[in-house]
Amino acid sequence: MGDTARRAPAGTAGHLVLDGLAKTYPGKDGAAVRGIDLAVERGSMLAVLGPSGCGKSTTLRMIAGLVPPTAGTVRVDGRDITDSPVHRRDMGVVFQSYALFPHLDVARNIAFGLEMRKVPKTELKRRVDDALSLVRLGHLAGRRIAQLSGGQQQRVALARALVVEPAVLLLDEPLSNLDARLRSAMRDEICRIQRETGVTTVFVTHDQQEALSMADRVAVMNHGRIEQVGTPEDIYERPARPFVAEFVGRANLLDGTAGDPDGERTSVELPGLGTVSAAGARVARGRTAVVMLRPHRIALTAAAPGTGGARGTVLSAGYAGETVAYRVRVGDTGPVLDVERPTGAQRSFGPGAEVELSWDPEAPRLVAAVEDSEPAEAAEPVRESLS
């Protein structure tokens, strides 16, 4: 493929490298994880994003050594640790339930890993104090776990994982047990701590906002496979696959027929909407193609006679404070699109209103050809269409 600015292969720079990592549970159909290849750069933060049951937690547990993989390797700094026992792995893990030791106070929880490493008393004390002040809990050292709030427990769990200066920090759904307000505060807090310590971090989440706002790079997983890895912007603006487009943010996915390529773009014939020119995946002429349109990138204007754009009828309008969510049927029998418009200065439309739809030329993205319905097998055709 004659592409220009290709990055160096991630594997060579990776601090944590997964290679063909797979897990099959005996007695269960299909694999939980179907061969993950992933490289995490030193000091960076990677989010593994996916719906529940997609294998993301199993992947994390395989990295931590809590689940033995059926195939593949885990390497840290080039060293193969696939067969090292959990307690010799040097991974800091923050569990979804925090898994704090209920019979120990805050300071003794944090000291546990240092005690296991036989760190001398004075140094242990200093490092526990440092860890406590890193997570801003110096005043709670003597508290029992049951006396802490959820956010405080989260900080203790972070301090306990970080105090041993692990090679890699692993976070399993770090924010899912917190209420909405605490969640955004902890989000910033985790980012700050990660920046201050510079520890290579992998966290697992099902919340796309969390993944996009915190991570340097995001790996989207589905059915035990990685669908796409990229920067948050890549994932949102340039989804490679229909699943990614729909899972990260809201998307209208429209089936059409690919026409002639036009430089980096391809023209696609969409029923009811005419021909649009979209960048993104390459689809051979005449093949079925999927075009993504984000709802907020579609503009609505009152239909006026004489203009040539796509027309539609508003089916419903849902007021949601900052935005109005419309359902618009294109033409008389065309597809129904989700459209999201800011409230305020914009003119709003009621059900039945005739509208004209428009978007800027960069809005439509070609995400992939339509494949067979089995999503787990879906990754293969894309690779073929790329190479």
Place this chain on the structure above:
Amino acid sequence: MNARRLTSTVWAVVLTVLYLFLLAPILIVLVESFDTSSYLRFPPEGFGLDAYRQVFANEAFREGFRVSGITAAATALLAVVTGVPAALALTRLRFRGRAAIEAAFLSPLLVPHIVLGLALLLILAPIPLTDTYVGLILAHLGVTVPYVVRTVSASLVSADPRAEEAARTLGASGLMTFWRITLPAIRPGLLSGGIIAFLLSFDETVISLFVSGQHTVPLPVAVLQYVEYRSDPSVASLSVLLVLLSVVVVVLVERGLGLRRTLRSG
């Protein structure tokens, strides 16, 4: 007015009568324990501590107390030592036949003690282990292990297994994790299982009846034999003393080993 008040009055009367029925023998035992007469009668002749003095003077009761105490302590210890690893395996490991083995561990609770007593007599008599401490302890072990397995399993289930995983990721070996994390987490279940095992063994009558003889006679058997031929208030006094003792044991254990604190923080 008012059907509602009538209903609640009827309820109160019914409940009071039922509670009286339920507590009647205990109340009578309490009253009779202070009776000064030499045989059981109502109303008591007079009130005093004679019956309590008789309890301490009774050689069979004193010896029975010693036998039951030793047997119950040894039984509880053995039940904990064998039950805790089993509970660990049943709750923390996945293996084939787990459900069947779990059922096997609870099944002694289903077998009537009268049958189990006979069964133990048949197997212990030829060795011969009847009328010995070893025989008594073995006889009590089968019916106490299930309780330990159950209480310890319950603590293990309610304890977050992720805490054990967390300890492993922090560098603790398997044995260290058990010692530092699992054991403290199951302490309430272990203690209550041990106490239940002790009390059950101390109180076990029917099985002991089969496997004890003339030399090693546990207290409940001594009491039963006494009640069969005599009916004086000293048995009532003994019962009161035993209740007080079991309350004291539970309170002491709770205080001394911090059961309450562990429960609260867990």
Place this chain on the structure above:
Amino acid sequence: MTADPADGPARAPEDTRAARPATAPPAVKAPPRGRGPGRLALALLAPGLLALLLTYALPLVWVVRMSLNESEEGGAIRQTLSAATFGHVLGSGHYWNVIGQTVELGVLVTFFTLLVSYPVALFLARTTSRWRSLLIALAVTPLLISSVARTFGWMAILGTQGVINKTLTGAGLIDSPLHLANNFTGVVIASTEIYMPFAILAMISGFGRLDPALEHAAASLGAPRRTVFRRIVLPLTLPGVLTAALLVFVLSLSGYVTPRLIGGGRVFVLATEIYDEAITALDWPVAAVLSMLLLAVFGVVITLYLRAQRALEARFTGPREAGS
């Protein structure tokens, strides 16, 4: 948008590929890890299983074996494999009487225990009174006291010189004392009280489906109190009652202390008979056969219970598949 649009989607899948060495397919590891948990489990289970085997399983096998032996004149046991002892026991009117009395006692005690326990359990399950935990504690207090002591208490209540007779004669209501002890009636009364705490506990824990909101809902739909009880409370508490019934029946079938002490040697049930045959008559084969018969009655009761439970559960969860 600044990035070259074509770069985005094309780059992403490429990244996931880059980490994999182009040549080697993922190495499939031999599964040495599979055996670990099994062996560890065996090691952990071994002491407990050994204890069970020695103190429970093996002795029970011995009972089965003994039931196939025969006893000879003078107390000797002939080792054989025959049903002769079974035949001897089942051919004797005395033993059938004992079985009949055992079942009769079980049925009566179960009935009365449920009758006196249900109101208490229902009250304890529903009350929001601040005395609730005290009342629950009071209801189970009797469990702290050995059944020998409680039976002794009942002897003091029911005997000819006991509380009831002394009170009634003292009040001039009766001339001669009522026969409440040393007979079947006394055993039923005392057993009912002795199994009451078990029944109350079993009922309370089985009343999980009882929710005051349901009663309020029924009342708001116009049902009078009596109908609320019959149509809502009773069906919802039935599973708990059934469990309590099984527990009490099973306990009373094998109860020994109360029939022996209150029965005064005049009440013959399987439990007392097994003891007498084994210890007094030293006829172990007959004792073993009686044990087998007791277990058989147990089996029947538990089967009936499971049937009834399934039928009850079907009302909540819908019928199970046929044949299960």
